[in-house]
Structures are given as C-alpha cells and as structure tokens.
Amino acid sequence: MKEEYYKWYSNDLGLETEMLVFGERGKPVILFPTSMGRFFENKDFKLIESAAWFVNNGLVRIYCPDGIDSLSWYNKGVHPAQRVRNHMHYDAMIYNDVVRKAQQDTGHHHVVTAGCSFGAYHATNFAFRHPDVVSHVFNMGGAFDIKDQLDGYYDDNVYFNNPPDYIPDANDPQLWNLGLVFGTAEHDFCKGANQYLSDILNRKGINNWLDIRPGNHDWPVWKEMFPHYLSLI
Numbered sequence: 047m048k049e050e051y052y053k054w055y056s057n058d059l060g061l062e063t064e065m066l067v068f069g070e071r072g073k074p075v076i077l078f079p080t081s082m083g084r085f086f087e088n089k090d091f092k093l094i095e096s097a098a099w100f101v102n103n104g105l106v107r108i109y110c111p112d113g114i115d116s117l118s119w120y121n122k123g124v125h126p127a128q129r130v131r132n133h134m135h136y137d138a139m140i141y142n143d144v145v146r147k148a149q150q151d152t153g154h155h156h157v158v159t160a161g162c163s164f165g166a167y168h169a170t171n172f173a174f175r176h177p178d179v180v181s182h183v184f185n186m187g188g189a190f191d192i193k194d195q196l197d198g199y200y201d202d203n204v205y206f207n208n209p210p211d212y213i214p215d216a217n218d219p220q221l222w223n224l225g226l227v228f229g230t231a232e233h234d235f236c237k238g239a240n241q242y243l244s245d246i247l248n249r250k251g252i253n254n255w256l257d258i259r260p261g262n263h264d265w266p267v268w269k270e271m272f273p274h275y276l277s278l279i
Contacts (some may be wrong), residue, residue, distance in 0.1 A: 047102055050068075051065075052064065056139045058143070065110060067108065068101050068110070070104060070107065072107050074152045075109065077094075078111070078113065078161035078169055079112070080162055080163040093162070093265070093269055096270075097276055100273065100276045105276070105279070107151065111139075111144050113136075114136050118130070119195040120195065129196065130196070130207060137171075137172060157179060158181060158184065159184075160183070162187050162265070163187050163188065163236070164188075169184070170183055170190055170243075171190070171208075174216065174221065180224065182224065182226075183224060183225070185227060185229055185240070187230055187234050187236050188230070191208060191210050192207065210243055214246055216250075226255065227275050228254060229257045229267075230256075230258055232258060232261065234262060234263040235263055236263060
C-alpha cells in the first residue's frame with residue numbers, strides 16, 4: 047500500500063500540521079482521528095489495514111489529517127468561546143488544505159468523511175457544514191453533541207457546530223443528497239447519540255442508515271464497519 051507523509055504550515059491554524067495519505071487514486075476519503083488523536087492513529091490501530099483491498103485496487107485514496115482537539119474542545123486552559131473558535135480554524139484548514147488537495151489529487155469534487163468515536167463528530171459536523179464538497183459520511187461509534195465540552199457556555203458558534211442543535215433547522219438542499227451511515231454497537235455508550243441524530247434526520251426526510259452491530263465502543267467493531275461502508279460508495 048502506498049503511503050505518503052505531508053507536513054505544512056496552515057494559514058488557518060497558524061501552525062504546522064501533518065497528514066498521512068494512503069493509496070494512489072480513487073474516491074478521496076478524509077478519515078479523522080478520535081478524541082485528541084494524531085494523524086497516525088488510524089494506521090496504528092489498523093483501521094487503514096482493514097481497508098487495504100479498496101486502497102490497493104485504486105477505489106479510494108485515504109487522507110488522515112492531524113487533530114487539534116487538545117487546542118479546541120478539550121482545551122480547559124482557554125475560555126469555551128476560544129475552544130469553539132479554535133475548532134472553526136481547524137474546520138477551515140480541512141476545507142482549504144485537505145479537501146482541496148484531495149480534489150486536485152484525485153479529480154473528484156466530492157470527498158467522503160469518516161471517523162471513529164469523536165472522529166465521527168468531526169466527519170459529521172464537517173459534512174453538514176459543507177455538503178457542497180461531501181458525498182458520504184461514515185460514522186463509527188460517534189458522539190455528536192459537544193456542549194459537554196464547554197462548561198455551560200453557549201453562543202452562535204456553538205450552535206452552528208453542534209449537529210443535534212442546528213440540523214433540525216438546516217435547509218441546504220444538498221444535505222438531502224448525502225449518503226449517511228451511523229454505525230454503532232449494541233453495548234456502545236454512544237448508541238443513544240446515534241439513534242437521536244438518526245431520528246432527527248428521519249423526521250426531516252434525510253435518508254440515513256442506522257447500523258447497530260454486536261459489540262462495544264472499540265476498534266474491532268470499527269474495523270469491521272469501515273470496509274463495509276467503503277463498499278457503499
């Protein structure tokens with residue numbers, strides 16, 4: 047499997063960031079790390095290995111950007127308003143640097159977003175905010191409500207980055223074109239969060255698949271899910 051390492055200065059973040067890319071061609075998949083995870087996490091936990099057939103056959107090219115959760119949602123050293131703003135800089139970096147590179151590399155305008163656990167939050171929130179460049183969202187053990195990270199603080203920036211809050215009122219017609227999968231497990235502590243967001247989407251008439259499997263909130267379940275979901279592209 048071809049693997050490439052990238053490091054660059056992000057104008058949106060105001061710091062250097064890193065990324066691993068797997069494969070040579072195919073549909074671009076942006077795969078986020080879990081909470082406070084790094085760009086190499088999905089490789090280390092063998093999620094990339096689970097998708098090797100799709101990568102080696104040129105069906106997908108997987109982009110694993112770094113995360114900045116320790117500077118944003120988990121950064122208790124700054125005011126909650128700054129945590130949200132830091133996340134918004136990250137959102138801009140993903141759009142301006144990662145998505146644009148993926149588009150140029152592969153010739154595809156639309157990308158797939160995916161992630162496990164808190165990475166699923168990033169995948170889902172990014173797709174809902176930018177449905178113009180996302181075709182599919184593959185969540186594995188996701189949690190989507192970030193208000194618990196903000197010590198009771200709330201403003202418009204929180205609202206527009208908290209899918210359970212803004213999706214009921216969202217009306218971008220491109221949201222109805224997304225291929226949405228909410229993968230969870232019977233004993234996953236995030237199962238309720240998946241059911242709740244899936245129900246919101248169902249009430250809006252936005253098609254989605256709530257996939258509940260045996261198991262827990264852990265990598266073995268996600269490694270079964272990921273190649274299955276890639277087969278849906």
